Amino acid sequence: MGTKSSKRYPDELKARAVQMVADLRSDTVSEWEAMGRVADLLGVGTAETVRKWVRQAEIDAGDRAGQTSEESEVLRKLRRENAELKRANAILKAASVFFAAELDRPSQ
Incomplete structure (x- = not known):
């Protein structure tokens, strides 16, 4: 199981590291x-x-097969949007069931 590190490195540091590896x-x-x-x-x-x-830099440059950073970001956004839409649908379904039950009750 992979764990997410709480330590984030700036993009400039990552780019510098990639360049240093290429130089070394x-x-x-x-x-x-x-x-x-x-x-x-x-x-x-x-x-x-x-x-x-x-x-990842090699993938982004097209030198290696794989999912680019841009594709990963788009996929992440789409998954987030999909989850929000599923929550909204669940709320709407629950509301429609509630109101349908209200309409089925005899009037007083």
């Missing part, structure tokens, strides 16, 4: 080593966090 790739034995070095230099929790940023 030729100076290090492996890409993972470059990611670890960048994580240490920037005070990011782990190299895995930097790896995710690099992979």
